[in-house]
Amino acid sequence: MNLFDTDGRMEDVGPGYRMRRLEVYNWGTFDGAVWPFELGGNTSLLTGEIGSGKSTLVDAILTLLIPQPKINYNKAADSGSRERSLTSYVRGYYAKRSNASGEEEPVALRDKNKYSVILAVFSDVEKDSYVTLAQVFFFQPGSERPARFFVVAERSLSIKKDFGGFGNNISDLKKRLKKSLYVEVFNDYTSYAVKFKSLFGIVSDDALDLFQQTVSMKKVNGITDFVRKNMLGDVDRAEMEENIQHLLTRFHDLKSIHDAIVRDREKLDLLSPIVKASDTYDACLAREAELSLMEEGVQPYLAREEIKLLEAALTEAGRAKDNVEQKLLSFQEEAGHVAEDIDAKKKEIWENGGRRLDNAERELKTCEKDLALVTKQAAAYRVYADALGLPVPTALSDFLQQRDALEKLVISLTKEYEMLDERKSEADSRERDIVAQISSDKAELASLQKRDSNIPAPFIAIRKDLCRDLKVSERDMPFAGEIMEVKESSRKWEGALERLLGEFGVSLLVPEALYGKVIDWMEGHFLGRRMVYYRVDEYTPPVSMSDLPDNAAARKLHIKRDSPYAGWLTAELVHRFDHVCAETVEEFKKARFALTMEGQIKTQGRRHQKDDRHSIHDRRYYVLGFSNKEKIALIQKELERLDKDRRAQHTVVEQLISDRETVIHKRGAAKNLLVVDNFKDIDCLYYEDRVNKQKAVIRSLKGHSNILARLDREVKELEKEKKELEEAIRRCLGECGSIEREIREYEDKKAGDEKILAGTPEMIRHQGFDLLDRHREDIIRKGVFTLKSMGDKLREYNKWFREEKETWGKKKEESGAVMTSGMSKYLQYLSLHNESDPNLTNELNRANRSEYKELYRRIGEDDLPKLLPKFKKRLRENTIQDMAIFQSKLLSNRDVIRERIEEINRSLYDIDYNVGHYIEIECIESLNSEIKHFRQQLKACTDSAITGSDDNYNEEKFLEIEKILSRFSKSRPGRAEEDKKWTAMVTDVRNWYTFAVSERIRMEDGSCGEEYEHYTDSSGKSGGQKEKLAYTILAASFVYSFGIIGSRALPTFRFTAIDEAFLKSSDESARFGLELFHKMGLQLLVVTPLAKIPTIEPYISHLGFVSQNEKRQSQIRNLSIGEYRKELKAHEKKV
Secondary structure, three states: OEOOOOOOOOOOOOOOEEEEEEEEEEEOOEEEEEEEEEOOOOOEEEEEOOOOOHHHHHHHHHHHHOOHHHOOOOOOOOOOOOOOOHHHHHHOEEEEEEOOOOOEEEEEOOOOOOOEEEEEEEEEOOOOEEEEEEEEEEOOOOOOOOEEEEEEEOOOOOHHHHOOOOOOOHHHHHHHHHHOOOEEEEOOHHHHHHHHHHHHOOOOOOHHHHHHHHHOOOOOOOHHHHHHHHHOOOOOHHHHHHHHHHHHHHHHHHHHHHHHHHHHHHHHHHHHHHHHHHHHHHHHHHHHHHHHHHHHHHHHHHHHHHHHHHHHHHHHHHHHHHHHHHHHHHHHHHHHHHHHHHHHHHHHHHHOOHHHHHHHHHHHHHHHHHHHHHHHHHHHHHHHHHHOOOOOOOOHHHHHHHHHHHHHHHHHHHHHHHHHHHHHHHHHHHHHHHHHHHHHHHHHHHHHHOOOOOOOHHHHHHHHHHHHHHOOOHHHOOEHHHHEEEOHHHHHHHHHHHHHHHHHHOOEEEEHHHHHHHHHHHHOOOOOOOOOEEEEOOOOOOOOHHHOOOOEHHHHEEEOOOOOOHHHHHHHHHHHOOOEEEOOHHHHHHOOOEEEOOOOEEEOOOEEEOOOOOOOOOHHHOOOOOOOHHHHHHHHHHHHHHHHHHHHHHHHHHHHHHHHHHHHHHHHHHHHHHHOOOHHHOOHHHHHHHHHHHHHHHHHHHHOOOHHHHHHHHHHHHHHHHHHHHHHHHHHHHHHHHHHHHHHHHHHHHHHHHHHHHOOOHHHHHHHHHHHHHOHHHHOHHHOOOOOOHHHHHHHHHHHHHHHHHHHHHHHHHHHHHHHHHHHHHHHHHHHOOOOOOOOOOOOOHHHHHHHHHHHHHHHHHHHHHHHHHHHHHHHHHHHHHHHHHHHHHHHHHHHHHHHHHHHHHHHOOOEOOOOEEEEEEEEEOOOHHHHHHHHHHHHHHOOOOOOOOOOOOHHHHHHHHHHHHHHOOOOOOOHHHHHHHHHHHHOHHHHEEEEEEEEEOOOOOOOOOEEEEEOOOOOOOHHHHHHHHHHHHHHHHHHHOOOOOOOOOOOEOEEEEEOOOOOOOHHHHHHHHHHHHHOOOEEEEEOOHHHHHHHHHHOOEEEEEEEOOOOOEEEEEEEHHHHHHHHHHHHHHO
16 A cells, blocks of 8 residues: 555545543543543544643543553653552542641542543444443542452443442442443453453454553654664563562572582581591590500400410310210229129039020020110110211210210300390390380370470370369460470570470469469379479569570570560579570589580589480470470481381391290200210110120020130130220229319419409409400400410510500691691681681690581581582572573563564555555664673573583582672672663663664565665664654554454454654654554544644544643543634634
């Protein structure tokens, strides 16, 4: 279309929805009456003197169409939102005056009892349809801001007819409107906007934003400036500042953590050599003490070891003596049998007759009977031997050797049984203790979970019974510990304060009103435990904790201020618990009332108490505090550990039972074998041989001759055997005498050693001997003692003691020097960083060294491990995520800009800028170095490819982010203003681009044609040319955003307004703009002062003239263009 073909006739009313009438009632300075402005659907003019109320009507239109948060009232008139607001329009503020306090306050035309209405009627003449938009404002009781409801009607409404005559209750009006035909009432803008947008065919979310930009369009200074301010919308700086402040707040937390990590690492570097040297120093002290203990105990230790050797030797000698005596007995019995045999043989020789055969047969029966008995005993012996994996002995020497081994085995198994039985008893006891502890902890946990108190369950139960019987609330009688707790800043004293106040903490506080009843109740009940309660007077003279020294125990406590007992408890603490919390032993010694961190209590300078029945840090015994969450968590953790211990201990008990049964079985078998104390009782071969011999005798008597010769030979053989047995008996007697002399010698030595050992102190016998056992192999070769070498061992031990003392003394001196140097450096570091720790000095005493070690442990194991994950988590989940979200918002705004420019360009293609030409907006990335660098920095902050670590959430990432946020925070010394401007520039995405316009020749095939001319801010074009470009772009944007181009079957919204329109434009530019909007089929409401009427008059059909009376009330007069021209001519004739 050719925008400069002005020969065609203007249509009276074009297609699409156009405004026919605007009405206001009690809106701004339009007060007390309904003021209509008739537009008739045509381009119209709203004029009047400056300040008369023109923009008030424009703001009414904006209020009907734009959501409240987005409205910038009277932007075209350069008024800030603080001057005009919804409240100022509903109340009718028109001036300010000073009140009695000298403060300015607005002057209103109306009070809060009035209501206001704004209404606009739109029509589409082609479709013969009407849409009315209205909003009703009113004040609810006690509210400073007006409430409102919204109305959309698919017919023409008016304020006078449809919004009046309803009485004093605004809800009656609302109900009446809801009942009206084709009328819908809404409580919120969103539902209201969905409805009117669907009726007007408004699809684009940006359409109404563009409408508001069009209303406030001013003089065109340049293409980039115009596109940024009018086409791309306003930047919500408040939201951006909120986003930036959110980043800074979250980063401040992260930076605090990072600073703490850096300080902790520096401290660890300084403390590490101190701790290592202290460990070495402690090891040296411990070693010196051990060496002294060992040196004192070496002589009795060697006596003890010699006693062990002597006892073993005596046992061995006793067994040897028993074996020899067994042999002697056996030889003597056998010699007796041989003698009997000799006598029998001789008798046979003498008798040599039938009687001899009869005797032989009787003897055979006796031998066979003996063989049967021995065979049975040997079978039983074999069963027990098999159980032990032993063979049945076949010779006396084997039997004696096995018997000796069995005696040793019984002793060994007895010891093993006793050891296992003792271990089982201990394991059973431990299991019972664990089960009892679990039961106790579960009961305590169940009680704690039902309340907030740390007071033990038995005391709670007594109070519960007492309060139930007295029919009062348990809150009326608290325990002292329930209304006080240790301050967070004094946590290190918590255990000691629990020691001091533990008994007082479980004391019941009884109000005066219940005192008598409590006495009676206590007298009539057996409590089963010690119970203390205090009578609390209704009035307690006030005391102040500040009267006590800073280090008083009472000042380290918080008292529950909302408790009615707070005053009494404060007084009690001040009077009874003003103990000095002594950091050092010297302080403790000097004070009359004092408390150490380890829980030692001093009272009146004489009485001292230290209760170490349980650990001072065991929170299960704590009774102070407003909450028991820590105690619950501790008991739950303890129950988990106890359950594991119980299962493990049960497994140990079962295994010990099994092992003990095995030992019992083996020991029983060994004892049963030892019952057989004579080899003859199981020597089957011997009795088989006797049976065979007797059978041979019988055979000989029955079937052989020359009997006497045979018997004579047999007698000689028996006598030879008897002589050998007698020799064996003599040898055994000699061995017994030698063994008895050796035993007496051993017993004498043992008695001397036992005398030395008896005079040895108990500590030496336990600790000293344990140490000497541990170092035995370090001192003597293979750690083995023998009776022969015992005389040389004392000399070897003394030599080792001298060498060890020299070595460890040197180590102690070196480690002490390292500690002194390190402590001085650490104290200098604290001073340099304005820190101090009164518990630390550069002395080498144990308490000071322990303070450094505990500090190192706390920083390394508690503080730093807590800070590092927290730092990474905050960096990852907060700061980097926040930066990514922040970047995403900026990039989203960037994409919106590109999309908006593309949309406008599609619309511009169909508009003739010049004959056969169209224009196109070019979006060019800004070459500003600050913006480019900022975008690169922002990308680095959210990019996971920073080198130096596989961990993307490291300190390098932190430093990248800090570079940006340090400028956002405007905290750099002397550069605050510079950083403020920089922040505003780089975070306004509109500044990321500059804009130019390319005028191109339209091709017949619709393709992009050759560039005819290029327009930039620096191309030197005239102001009129720039305005022509701006109006063209604005109109194209409007047509595109409101969907005007396309099928006429769909509804379209064709109304727009320009406040202060063409005030600063040339007449030529103003005519161009008016002609352009007309050609685009748009109804334009031109709002401008009287000075511009001659230029605008040819393009308008209706005129509204706004003025104010002497009461500062605005009014509007409606004229057709014909009526205006007549009045103008009449006026000119008079002049």
